[in-house]
Amino acid sequence: MKAYKDMSKEELLTLKAALEEEFKEEEAKGHNLNMARGKPGFSQLDLAMPMLDVVNSTSDMRTVLGNDTRNYGDLDGIGECRRLMADMMGVKKDNVVVCGNSSLNIMYDTVSRSMTKGVNGSTPWCKLDKVKFLCPVPGYDRHFAITEFFGIEMINIPLYDDGPDMDLVEKYVSEDAAVKGIWCVPKYSNPTGISYSDEVVKRFANLKPAAEDFRIYWDNAYCIHHLYDDMQDEILNILDECEKAGNPDMVYIFSSTSKISFPGSGVSAVASSQANIDFIEAQMTIQTIGHDKINQLRHSRFFKNIDGLKAHMKLHAELLRPKFEAVLDTLESELAGLEIGTWIKPRGGYFVSFDALPGCAKNIVAKCKALGVVLTGAGATFPYGKDPQDSNIRIAPSFPTPEEMAAASKVFVLCVKLASVEKLLEDMN
């Protein structure tokens, strides 16, 4: 296989003509495929349907402690659900508050509260001239949307195979008191799929922030979302590491069952130090009388414990693996050696991240769209939607069937090839 960059103009023009022919053929097929969002597929959702039976009109609606889940009370979540989420997040039950249906909402509330009330008594961010967040890139568009919404300046930090560029993180955090946070997806990162190494986690825990109200926003969304039995990433416990390092209050951990039970009808949780939890609850008690405890009961009774959660996620993995492999196999068989793109084979999570030749991502996404294959918008994985290299594309294989993923992947590599040829030819002029 000859690398495109080594081709002559003539070779590229010949290739271009052939690819354009293929493009027309695909166009004629009238595809209608979507790889844009990390939505679980129908078969995954079906796995959780029996959960809807475990709490019914004949159920005892009381918690283990005897509290009626149907009435007000238990602001921090019912005990058995706190236990379940604590075990999933690898923290102590006392450090967990179970919330509503969305960890994104907890993150939003956490930033919003910092704007109006500060962090554990610090100056409210809305009173400051400048607040900045570090954003490992590529990253999760909805994280960046929250900080952008509140007018927080976002600073790109390169994300490597073992985590963010920690030299840069340490420099910013220790030197600039306006830096108040960093968005992290430490395990099976969205979108690259990498997990933070032990060294990276330790360096996080040992940060020496210039700002007392600096916090790590640790979105452990994919903590038990492995794709393989025999290749599972594990990350160090950041809460323990922060405590060891004398920074007990420096991290908020977020997670949810959105991609375990039902997106939108799961339960979410935040874990942190007692001081942070106290501050969060002082706000939460103003915001709500309590979250949906019947749904918490439903989750606790269906999954029973961490082993139940893990067994359920094994079933998810069996459904997701063929979809991921459909993409990865196509990338490998069609693009290897062409030097027009790189990607990481993830061992878990929800995405495959593809780096095209600089300047090609938008064109690839547009071409796919023209063929009826919807991808996440190019740039979405960067703050302000601006990928400085116009290179990164997030592929979400979970929602289509494996067959659809194979068809979509075929379209994708075709568009990568064509956009790359166009770019190389353009660069020659």
Added chain:
Amino acid sequence: MKAYKDMSKEELLTLKAALEEEFKEEEAKGHNLNMARGKPGFSQLDLAMPMLDVVNSTSDMRTVLGNDTRNYGDLDGIGECRRLMADMMGVKKDNVVVCGNSSLNIMYDTVSRSMTKGVNGSTPWCKLDKVKFLCPVPGYDRHFAITEFFGIEMINIPLYDDGPDMDLVEKYVSEDAAVKGIWCVPKYSNPTGISYSDEVVKRFANLKPAAEDFRIYWDNAYCIHHLYDDMQDEILNILDECEKAGNPDMVYIFSSTSKISFPGSGVSAVASSQANIDFIEAQMTIQTIGHDKINQLRHSRFFKNIDGLKAHMKLHAELLRPKFEAVLDTLESELAGLEIGTWIKPRGGYFVSFDALPGCAKNIVAKCKALGVVLTGAGATFPYGKDPQDSNIRIAPSFPTPEEMAAASKVFVLCVKLASVEKLLEDMN
């Protein structure tokens, strides 16, 4: 029955001795009763249990429009649930966004958003020196807690039998641009049980605010919470009236099924003009990917339509009426003519509001507590927990059984009598 105020010192001392005797007798009974919070009773909750069966593992989980409620989507709520809530709130479906499990949370978010982002583009309140809210009193403690939390100055407005003192409301709203809102429970008000007259609603709709970002926070929590079939309060539609008056954006309406299905596991909604809804959704789309649509489906299928809701609330009324009447009968039979307290007989809602002689409320609540009867803290119905008259006490009859309510009411009137005698004697010295 001789009014206490007409008694001589000697008569009062004799009465005091007799009441203290009674007090000891009640003390010996070791009561353990709670009239503090507006929690539905077990029998009310039992009525909604079949709701837990209507969505089960064999259900078609798609909305009428075919959207899968188990997955992401439908940020503004599933169509059938928007219809249900719209009909309940008396507004058009397009003006409604169905949210999570708590209307309090929507109110909190609405104020919080105004702090950080302003109102439809106005200056964020956190950038202003002073923000004020008008608070009809007595009112709902959790409303006041939100505004207090955000450092908003609260101004007491007397609440009469037909609504707030509108002369005062008009004066503040038209003259002071720092006045950004007013908390209202327009129907079966918490705690007095009164409903706003048509004239009051019209005067609200015709306010001429000095502040462009002034809004009416219309918490229609008890919109279908009648106690009687033949005596039902109806209020004018504030959204229509505001539109007619050329103030289409001036009101947010909040409601929920917390006291219809399950507190904490119901659905909530906000209704407003299209411009307001657009602004709310622009924020909501940053905050969450969507609310719990399976629970929305559960509610829609169980209640079916507004008639289903009303039929269900008729069953609630049958359970609540005896409890309210246990309180009201005791107040009537024990206190009429003594001129040591006034109360309103509510036709709906969740509370009986009692006004003791000035300076007696705290003492009454303390005495009740000493006898094992827990009441909402005196002062809770006023901003900052400060009742200037120390007079108002909120009684919540819903949670205890009718028998318990009768026993608790007996304790209550005893404590009212004793505290009143103590006060009158004190005033003589």
